[in-house]
Amino acid sequence: MSEQKNTAQLLIIGGGVIGTSIAYHCAKEGIDVLLLEKGTFGAATTSQTARAFRTYFPRKPHDSELAARSLADFKSFATAMGVDLGLANLGLLTVLTNPQQAAELEAELPDHREAGAELELLTAAQAVELNPWLDPDTIEAAIWNPQTYRIKPEVIVEGYAEGARKLGARLLSGITVTGLDAGSGVVSTSAGDFTADAVVIAAGPWSGDVAKMAGLDLPVWGQFAELLHTDPLVTEGDVHDSPFTFHPVSGLKTMGMGKSFLVGLERISKQDGMRDIWFQAAVDELPKWYPQLKDVKLHSAWTGSLDVTPTKSALIGKAGGEHERIFFAAGYTGHGLAQAPISGQIIRDLYLGRQPSVDLTPYSLATNLARLEAF
DSSP: OOSSTTEEEEEEEOOSHHHHHHHHHHHHTTOOEEEEESSSTTTTGGGGSOSEEOSOOTTOHHHHHHHHHHHHHHHTHHHHHSOOOOOEEOOEEEEEOSHHHHHHHHHTHHHHHHHTOOOEEEOHHHHHHHOTTSOGGGOSEEEEESOOEEOOHHHHHHHHHHHHHHTTOEEEESOOEEEEETTTTEEEETTEEEEEEEEEEOOGGGHHHHHHHTTOOOOOEEEEEEEEEESOOOSSSOSTTOOEEEETTTTEEEEEETTEEEEEEOOOOOOSOOHHHHHHHHHHHHHHHOGGGTTOOEEEEEEEEEEEOTTSSOEEEEEETTEEEEEEEEOOTTOHHHHHHHHHHHHHHHHTTOOOSSOOGGGSHHHHHHHGGGO
């Protein structure tokens, strides 16, 4: 460990599940790590998930690979970290609503299976058996991913943070970054200046703003997001066993939560003032696929911001050139929980000059900048 408190080999900006994973995996390799978090660990986007982990991301086999590679770490988390993640079987049911969509997603199943995702093609009847609230007349086919679990995100952050500390990493909260000099590695903060050989930007929705301090164009922005819940749907029992159900054609997501459904809508835009538009879209979409919920009211369960990118996949890599000291891991679009373990390993390998175990092309700065014009 560096003798001076304000120096480190690797300084990480951001204390969510991605930042703490990086801290742990790097400290485990003997790297002198310092992590700065402006609030409390895991209090921003990490805590604002649906508390579910999945290994299937339609049309994105590369994202399925990151999640599948992360699953083994989560299954051994209790042994390695001494904490219980509360892993409980949930399952992901992806509903396909027209022949073209069904054909396209069925054709890519081998790629997802090769990436490590367990997938089964289902009929409409089989889909309704898993989620009886669905309207069978709207279903062409479905894809079942049993590697989807309920999980406790705050425990993951706590486990990684404590594990990193035991390995000698220094994790400081309540510190706001105010400047970043790419050439010298000096990070200016509300608590003074820190100096590092390398800096990792893992600040979630604020990653783009942090990068700008160093003159780096990192196409990550914060987008409005909201999770909703329905009125109670049953008087006896609950709908807790209803699987995570996803409609790719509309972005609608539901999951049983006690006597209600948790409801989300996956739509990406850089437009401001989206809340009313987004909420009405969720209200309109729900009864299309769940006729029994036609008159059920929706209420806010959480409102906040997600870090998103032009590719709708994360940005993971090393900046290079005049920004040689800077690494980044941000823009997970709400999927950071599923990809945190492997992301920590990737940044560790890049810092040590190793070849990462996965192809980073889909997550590169060049790929995202090329897609930026569409927004």
